[in-house]
Amino acid sequence: MSSSKLSIAIVGGGIAGLYSGLALQREGHHVHIFEGSDRVGGRIHTHYFNDEENQYFEAGAMRIPHSPHHGIVFDLVKFIQSSNLPSDLQVDLIPYKLTCSGNFVYINRSTPKHQDASSTTPRSIDWPLSEEAKAKFQDRSAQELMLEAISPLLQRLDGNFVDGFNEICREYDRYSFRYYLTYILHWPTEVVDFIETVTSQTNQFTLSVTEIVMEHIDFSTKEWSTIARGMSRLPLAMAHLIGYKNITFNARVTGIRNQDDGRVSVSISGCNATVDVTFDKVIMAIPPPALRMITNRPAWSGQKELAIRSMHFESLYKMGLRFKTRFWERAGPTPCRGGQSTTDLPIRWIVYPSNGIGDDGPGVLLVYSWMTDADAWSPLTPEQRRELALSNLAEVYNGKIDSKDGSVINVYDLIMATSDTVWSARNCTGDAKFMPGQFLSRFEAARQPEGNIYFAGEHLSRHHTWIAGALESAWETTCNIIGPIPKLGPSDVQQTTLAKAAEEGQDVGGVGVGVNKKQQRQVLEVTNWESTVSTTGGIDFVFRLRNQLFGLDLDNDASGRSAGVDIARIIPGPQGAKVRRI
Numbered sequence: 001m002s003s004s005k006l007s008i009a010i011v012g013g014g015i016a017g018l019y020s021g022l023a024l025q026r027e028g029h030h031v032h033i034f035e036g037s038d039r040v041g042g043r044i045h046t047h048y049f050n051d052e053e054n055q056y057f058e059a060g061a062m063r064i065p066h067s068p069h070h071g072i073v074f075d076l077v078k079f080i081q082s083s084n085l086p087s088d089l090q091v092d093l094i095p096y097k098l099t100c101s102g103n104f105v106y107i108n109r110s111t112p113k114h115q116d117a118s119s120t121t122p123r124s125i126d127w128p129l130s131e132e133a134k135a136k137f138q139d140r141s142a143q144e145l146m147l148e149a150i151s152p153l154l155q156r157l158d159g160n161f162v163d164g165f166n167e168i169c170r171e172y173d174r175y176s177f178r179y180y181l182t183y184i185l186h187w188p189t190e191v192v193d194f195i196e197t198v199t200s201q202t203n204q205f206t207l208s209v210t211e212i213v214m215e216h217i218d219f220s221t222k223e224w225s226t227i228a229r230g231m232s233r234l235p236l237a238m239a240h241l242i243g244y245k246n247i248t249f250n251a252r253v254t255g256i257r258n259q260d261d262g263r264v265s266v267s268i269s270g271c272n273a274t275v276d277v278t279f280d281k282v283i284m285a286i287p288p289p290a291l292r293m294i295t296n297r298p299a300w301s302g303q304k305e306l307a308i309r310s311m312h313f314e315s316l317y318k319m320g321l322r323f324k325t326r327f328w329e330r331a332g333p334t335p336c337r338g339g340q341s342t343t344d345l346p347i348r349w350i351v352y353p354s355n356g357i358g359d360d361g362p363g364v365l366l367v368y369s370w371m372t373d374a375d376a377w378s379p380l381t382p383e384q385r386r387e388l389a390l391s392n393l394a395e396v397y398n399g400k401i402d403s404k405d406g407s408v409i410n411v412y413d414l415i416m417a418t419s420d421t422v423w424s425a426r427n428c429t430g431d432a433k434f435m436p437g438q439f440l441s442r443f444e445a446a447r448q449p450e451g452n453i454y455f456a457g458e459h460l461s462r463h464h465t466w467i468a469g470a471l472e473s474a475w476e477t478t479c480n481i482i483g484p485i486p487k488l489g490p491s492d493v494q495q496t497t498l499a500k501a502a503e504e505g506q507d508v509g510g511v512g513v514g515v516n517k518k519q520q521r522q523v524l525e526v527t528n529w530e531s532t533v534s535t536t537g538g539i540d541f542v543f544r545l546r547n548q549l550f551g552l553d554l555d556n557d558a559s560g561r562s563a564g565v566d567i568a569r570i571i572p573g574p575q576g577a578k579v580r581r582i
């Protein structure tokens with residue numbers, strides 16, 4: 001905990017803003033979040049058709065890969081789980097099925113083929129190839145070709161990730177993935193089109209090589225999770241912990257000004273007035289398209305302005321369709337219990353829910369498209385979008401037999417309700433997906449603070465387009481403001497409790513471990529609160545437990561607590577006796 005408490009405004013109540021808020025509060029700072037909409041979560045948003053179980057779909061983020069790159073998300077979940085939240089706010093993970101053996105490919109209007117990217121070859125879907133290309137490629141699967149192209153690049157990330165990443169950037173970031181396949185690997189255009197159609201979405205291969213490599217790392221993960229009863233529970237739990245008195249909704253920030261004393265004022269526009277509030281520091285946890293629309297602010301460095309204007313965001317489109325039955329789980333010959341099917345229709349991917357698999361009664365199906373495929377939905381009215389999605393699903397499903405009761409599936413008879421989100425029409429416009437050269441030339445500039453104005457959000461992480469990226473960026477930004485701090489994890493809850501109880505002179509029991517934040521290592525463990533603490537050197541931090549005063553001596557750091565020494569972990573332990581140095 002640093003000695004002076006800062007007041008920090010956080011603009012944006014998405015997961016990045018919320019994470020910064022929690023981390024700063026843990027360190028004893030005052031935060032206030034200004035959120036432009038009427039809810040927290042931003043691009044994490046569950047649409048509930050009603051209160052019944054499993055009658056929802058994820059309009060935004062829906063799945064978390066169990067990969068080391070996403071550890072920060074799982075630590076956050078553990079943090080929340082150990083926070084003693086009321087049961088209606090608890091966050092539980094359930095398995096998410098990325099694939100299922102019944103998933104199919106429906107391309108060029110041929111019969112749905114019971115196969116996925118690992119078995120779809122140009123021959124199996126009659127993909128047109130030149131005679132020359134046929135000889136080499138017609139029996140090779142899209143996934144196999146993708147792996148062949150990308151494996152040498154992935155290997156560079158096996159050692160030190162940042163070094164490997166920088167190496168890929170230096171050598172390939174200026175190229176689009178399509179250029180890489182066509183001019184470096186010399187693959188025919190029609191083969192590149194085939195791989196893009198089956199493994200990705202239209203025009204994705206115009207993105208940088210680095211972007212596609214990063215995407216591939218995540219989608220090759222085997223185990224995935226989602227949050228039971230909806231992803232929105234994650235930001236809602238965080239908002240509860242931050243305290244709603246520290247969050248203002250419908251508070252769109254429209255201006256930022258530097259004050260002469262170095263502090264920063266933010267202008268917040270509500271429904272009928274604009275107010276200015278001054279803070280020590282401000283974190284802009286909003287995506288570049290939203291940041292760009294705040295013109296009442298100082299000019300920042302030329303590189304930063306360019307980055308804000310140009311960092312590429314791709315459109316995303318999702319519709320949830322609630323049907324009277326989960327017919328897709330029983331539709332022969334390709335029943336899908338989870339995973340997703342690939343089509344080249346406007347709906348592109350059909351995503352089958354991982355929650356409620358096997359339930360009787362109504363269920364919710366999801367259609368999902370990216371980039372050029374997503375853009376095509378935005379000029380349509382909601383009614384036209386619903387009609388189109390249904391007709392696409394009818395093309396694939398109508399006339400199949402539901403094995404439960406032998407009925408003939410007709411999606412027009414089964415539909416109950418739809419809801420969709422055109423993310424390109426929201427202030428985030430989609431997700432960060434960089435064009436060639438943007439990791440090299442935009443990324444660092446976009447991350448740099450401007451005086452006491454800091455920036456956070458998924459787009460500022462190498463792992464952007466993911467919740468993990470948003471959290472990593474929020475954590476890095478928080479460290480830039482107050483110095484190195486540990487990420488949120490299961491132990492932080494007890495830490496907060498102890499620090500608060502100590503401040504208020506209350507009793508708490510357990511075992512404490514001191515952390516010298518400068519070195520980020522454990523230096524002292526207190527294993528019993530009933531005994532007197534014996535320390536060498538000066539006492540840096542005093543607190544009261546079971547009606548006794550305890551002090552922590554944190555190494556020989558003369559500046560003690562003000563240098564950033566804090567209790568980091570308390571584990572309930574047996575009564576015993578001593579303090580020992582670790």
Ligand SMILES: Cc1cc2nc3c(=O)[nH]c(=O)nc-3n(C[C@H](O)[C@H](O)[C@H](O)COP(=O)(O)OP(=O)(O)OC[C@H]3O[C@@H](n4cnc5c(N)ncnc54)[C@H](O)[C@@H]3O)c2cc1C
Nearest residue numbers: 012014015016036042043061062063253290457458466467
């Ligand atoms: C369709 C879709 C699917 C996705 N799927 C996954 C997935 O499966 N797994 C995964 O890990 N990630 C996924 N993501 C990505 C993930 O959701 C995002 O990376 C992450 O939620 C971004 O968080 P953020 O805080 O950076 O930004 P945001 O969530 O965009 O938060 C920014 C907040 O700022 C607010 N705001 C904007 N302008 C202002 C202003 N001027 N004043 C005040 N407030 C403002 C916005 O209302 C918003 O609440 C998906 C995203 C989308 C859209």
